[in-house]
Amino acid sequence: MGREYIDGSTAIVRGALDAGCTFFAGYPITPASSILMAMMRELPKVGGIAIQGEDEIASIGMCIGATLAGARAMTATSGPGISLYSENIGLAVMGEVPLVIVDVQRLGPATGGATTVSQGDVQFVRWGTAGGFPVIALAPSTVTESYWLTAKAFDLAERFRCPVFLLTDKELATTLTTVDAAAYPPVEVRARETGAGGAPYRYEPSDDVPPLHEFGRGAAVRFTGSTHDTGGYITKNLQTVDALNRHLSDKIEGHRDEIELVDADLEEGAVTLVLGFGVTGGAVRAAVAAARRGGAQVSGLVVHSLWPVPETAITRAMAGVRRVVVPELNLGLYRREIERLAGGREVVGVNRIDGELIDPAAIVEVLA
Amino acid sequence: MTVDVTPLHRYRNETPYPFCPGCGHGSILDKLGEALASLEIDPSGVVIVSDIGCAGLSDQYFDTSAFHGLHGRSITYATGIKLARPELTVIVIMGDGGTGIGGAHLINAARRNVGITVLVFNNLNFGMTGGQHSTTTPDGAVTSTTPGGNLEHPLDICGTVGVNGAGYVYRGTSFDADLPDRIAEAIRHPGFALLDVWELCTAYFVPANKFTRRDLDATIDRLGLSTGVLSSREVADYGTAYRAAFDATAGRTAPVLIPTTHASDLAAPVAIVVAGSAGTKVRSAARMVGEAAIRSGLWATQRDDYPVTVKTGHSLSEVVLSPSSITPGSAGVPGVALVLSEDGLHKVRSTLQSMGPETVVFTIPAFAGLETGARVEVIDPAAADTRIPKAQLALVLLAAMVSRLGLFPVEALREAAAAGAFSVENLAAIDAGVAL
Numbered sequence: 193m194g195r196e197y198i199d200g201s202t203a204i205v206r207g208a209l210d211a212g213c214t215f216f217a218g219y220p221i222t223p224a225s226s227i228l229m230a231m232m233r234e235l236p237k238v239g240g241i242a243i244q245g246e247d248e249i250a251s252i253g254m255c256i257g258a259t260l261a262g263a264r265a266m267t268a269t270s271g272p273g274i275s276l277y278s279e280n281i282g283l284a285v286m287g288e289v290p291l292v293i294v295d296v297q298r299l300g301p302a303t304g305g306a307t308t309v310s311q312g313d314v315q316f317v318r319w320g321t322a323g324g325f326p327v328i329a330l331a332p333s334t335v336t337e338s339y340w341l342t343a344k345a346f347d348l349a350e351r352f353r354c355p356v357f358l359l360t361d362k363e364l365a366t367t368l369t370t371v372d373a374a375a376y377p378p379v380e381v382r383a384r385e386t387g388a389g390g391a392p393y394r395y396e397p398s399d400d401v402p403p404l405h406e407f408g409r410g411a412a413v414r415f416t417g418s419t420h421d422t423g424g425y426i427t428k429n430l431q432t433v434d435a436l437n438r439h440l441s442d443k444i445e446g447h448r449d450e451i452e453l454v455d456a457d458l459e460e461g462a463v464t465l466v467l468g469f470g471v472t473g474g475a476v477r478a479a480v481a482a483a484r485r486g487g488a489q490v491s492g493l494v495v496h497s498l499w500p501v502p503e504t505a506i507t508r509a510m511a512g513v514r515r516v517v518v519p520e521l522n523l524g525l526y527r528r529e530i531e532r533l534a535g536g537r538e539v540v541g542v543n544r545i546d547g548e549l550i551d552p553a554a555i556v557e558v559l560a
Numbered sequence: 561m562t563v564d565v566t567p568l569h570r571y572r573n574e575t576p577y578p579f580c581p582g583c584g585h586g587s588i589l590d591k592l593g594e595a596l597a598s599l600e601i602d603p604s605g606v607v608i609v610s611d612i613g614c615a616g617l618s619d620q621y622f623d624t625s626a627f628h629g630l631h632g633r634s635i636t637y638a639t640g641i642k643l644a645r646p647e648l649t650v651i652v653i654m655g656d657g658g659t660g661i662g663g664a665h666l667i668n669a670a671r672r673n674v675g676i677t678v679l680v681f682n683n684l685n686f687g688m689t690g691g692q693h694s695t696t697t698p699d700g701a702v703t704s705t706t707p708g709g710n711l712e713h714p715l716d717i718c719g720t721v722g723v724n725g726a727g728y729v730y731r732g733t734s735f736d737a738d739l740p741d742r743i744a745e746a747i748r749h750p751g752f753a754l755l756d757v758w759e760l761c762t763a764y765f766v767p768a769n770k771f772t773r774r775d776l777d778a779t780i781d782r783l784g785l786s787t788g789v790l791s792s793r794e795v796a797d798y799g800t801a802y803r804a805a806f807d808a809t810a811g812r813t814a815p816v817l818i819p820t821t822h823a824s825d826l827a828a829p830v831a832i833v834v835a836g837s838a839g840t841k842v843r844s845a846a847r848m849v850g851e852a853a854i855r856s857g858l859w860a861t862q863r864d865d866y867p868v869t870v871k872t873g874h875s876l877s878e879v880v881l882s883p884s885s886i887t888p889g890s891a892g893v894p895g896v897a898l899v900l901s902e903d904g905l906h907k908v909r910s911t912l913q914s915m916g917p918e919t920v921v922f923t924i925p926a927f928a929g930l931e932t933g934a935r936v937e938v939i940d941p942a943a944a945d946t947r948i949p950k951a952q953l954a955l956v957l958l959a960a961m962v963s964r965l966g967l968f969p970v971e972a973l974r975e976a977a978a979a980g981a982f983s984v985e986n987l988a989a990i991d992a993g994v995a996l
Contacts, residue, residue: 194817194818194819194820195817195818195820195854195859196815196816196817196818197816197818197847197850197851197854197860197862198815200888206815209812214644215640215643215644217640222868233813234812234813236802236805236806236808236810237806237807237808237809237810237811237812237813238808238810238811238812239808239809241643241644241799241802243639243643245636245668246664246665246667246668247664249633249636249665250633250636250639250664250665250668251636253629253630253633253636253637253639253640253665254636254637254639254640254643255640256629256637256640257609257627257636257637257638257639257640257641257642257644258640258641258643258644259640259644260627260637260640260641261607261640261641261642261644261645261648262644262645263640263644265640279630279633280630280633282630283629283630287629306868307865307866307867307868333887334887334888335887335888363863363888364888366863366864367861367862367863367864367888368847368850368860368861368862368863369860369861369886369887369888370850370854370858370859370860370861370885370886372885373815373817407604407605407607407625407627407641407645407648408604408605408607408625408645408647408648409604410604411604412603412604412623412624412625412626413604413625413626414619414625414626414628415625415626415627415628416626416627416628416629417628417629417630418628424626425620426617426620426628471888471889474887474888474889475889475890477887478889548890549889549890550890551890551892552889552890552892553892
């Protein structure tokens with residue numbers, strides 16, 4: 193079949209198209225622009241629509257509108273843009289809108305380093321809109337993972353009717369990598385469950401996800417970002433408000449097992465676990481291999497589903513180990529989630545915020 | 561067989577409006593209802609996209625479909641809905657507040673000419689949040705945030721969208737008897753249509769300014785603004801133009817597969833850093849080396865570093881060649897470095913110093929004295945048979961590197977060059993590099 197020389201952005205675009213993406217809106221921003229350009233080029237050729245918004249707010253807004261009109265939508269941005277997405281992330285949560293949001297992380301804050309890698313948005317995607325309700329975030333660590341996790345993001349967006357983030361970064365999105373054409377796993381993305389007529393929302397049972405009522409399917413549909421009853425009318429009824437808000441949380445929190453995705457390389461009798469995500473996952477794998485060659489007993493865990501935190505898989509990986517090493521390109525943002533689960537184990541960070549990647553040797557040093 | 565058809569003329573539902581006595585909102589909504597009834601569109605195919613503020617409550621009093629989103633963003637949602645489903649009738653209801661916070665969207669929707677109808681309920685202030693001044697508050701007017709009189713010039717909504725391409729533009733007041741006809745006209749218009757409807761806010765603006773119905777007209781006159789249909793021209797809407805511009809059955813770009821045509825006896829991964837200047841084809845030359853390595857059965861990655869500028873500053877490519885599969889990551893101290901320019905040297909100076917005697921640096925005579933522990937191989941482009949353009953220096957040195965270090969067959973590099981753009985120039989550069 194041959195091999196490809198391909199970057200993560202291209203794999204994301206391919207994953208989205210294979211997942212049935214029909215709408216894309218975005219605004220130029222380094223290092224996410226290549227996704228916008230590829231979508232502008234490719235989507236119309238398969239009958240979809242891609243548009244460059246006047247800003248990031250318009251872009252994500254168009255995606256939300258298009259989704260309610262039957263599209264499967266994706267948008268992509270980076271630091272300053274994901275900051276502007278904030279209010280509409282909330283609208284997608286409240287209105288239960290399936291939506292894939294790609295965040296190609298660059299060094300922040302503010303304009304930061306446009307062409308510089310970072311993993312500084314890992315908490316932002318989880319808490320980046322008012323209200324504190326859960327979202328889903330996936331993080332690839334290779335090109336093939338960029339492909340299938342993008343498709344998985346579309347699948348989970350439909351399953352849970354919520355925004356799903358794909359958290360990547362400048363290096364993963366732009367580094368050319370050799371990939372065997374046969375190495376892309378087949379992806380299955382569920383069909384959208386739609387409904388027409390009657391109430392467009394449902395809060396009982398609270399973890400149940402109602403079918404999406406799309407516009408123009410023969411019955412009037414009410415969609416709202418205000419606190420609403422099941423009919424989509426604004427309400428302050430205490431019971432209804434409580435039921436809606438618990439539902440928005442329970443539908444995700446109650447189904448963590450369907451979302452948990454990790455790449456575990458566990459060793460019997462390991463005393464140390466190295467846990468990472470995204471581009472740092474490559475360094476985790478390399479460091480674990482090097483440490484084992486040096487005789488160390490060590491396990492590795494690359495987290496694919498960052499949010500909700502895959503607590504079952506992490507707890508299982510930590511069983512028996514005395515120490516957890518968490519390398520990341522920030523000052524320990526995801527480490528705090530691990531500390532929460534560590535049960536007294538020592539949790540050590542390997543952190544870098546100068547815009548360069550973590551050398552596997554720096555992790556091996558901590559393992560010694 | 562006969563089919564019972566439900567009459568399609570019911571748009572307003574039974575719920576009474578929540579607006580203050582004397583507020584213009586109810587009157588405009590009644591007229592919207594009349595317009596819709598005259599058009600007889602299926603109510604489920606009408607989407608009222610409501611903004612925020614008192615006007616934002618409007619969708620609840622219609623049996624049409626409704627989208628109630630965030631303040632100022634209504635036009636963006638409407639754009640997405642219309643683009644995805646062009647057969648839907650999409651009507652935005654926003655207040656004057658929305659023209660401020662969503663001003664960029666308003667201008668760009670007009671310019672883009674998406675087929676939506678925007679109905680501005682312009683009551684000259686923020687009526688829901690306490691009577692603060694808005695973009696359309698007339699100069700001198702008293703509001704809760706302009707106690708000494710408004711110092712800002714009011715926004716000419718119609719003029720703004722008009723000069724920026726809106727196909728249908730109307731200004732009037734909530735008292736206009738022909739408003740239902742104008743709304744129906746705007747909805748029928750294929751492109752972007754806007755109606756700026758001035759009205760009274762009896763909760764705040766009227767008492768604060770002793771403002772009357774007559775003052776509405778007088779203010780419009782004083783500001784030199786026109787009323788009535790200000791623009792009406794037929795232009796294809798964006799969605800129609802978009803669909804006409806593309807072949808929806810063209811199919812996606814196929815992946816470019818690189819065949820394995822040669823072999824390499826490289827035993828361990830090697831990292832090659834190419835340090836040059838932006839605009840001198842550093843990245844494309846480095847990519848050619850990666851493709852050639854793949855043709856030789858190796859696995860390659862290429863990580864680039866560059867400033868935000870395009871054709872100035874440094875351009876660094878880090879190519880890793882490996883006999884086995886590799887993923888993006890840090891390559892550590894490189895085994896080979898190519899120094900092509902001052903910009904590049906500046907970026908890799910400390911890297912060069914950390915390189916040991918088992919590593920090698922390729923450079924040009926200008927940097928022959930660079931500080932490094934590596935073996936330095938100086939290549940003089942001036943010694944070539946033909947003049948080497950600056951933009952080919954990277955490929956010349958890379959070809960020399962491939963040839964001297966025997967990383968993979970030079971023929972694979974020639975194949976990679978022949979398969980890409982600018983093949984004649986690139987093949988010449990490769991030959992020059994090998995000869996040097």
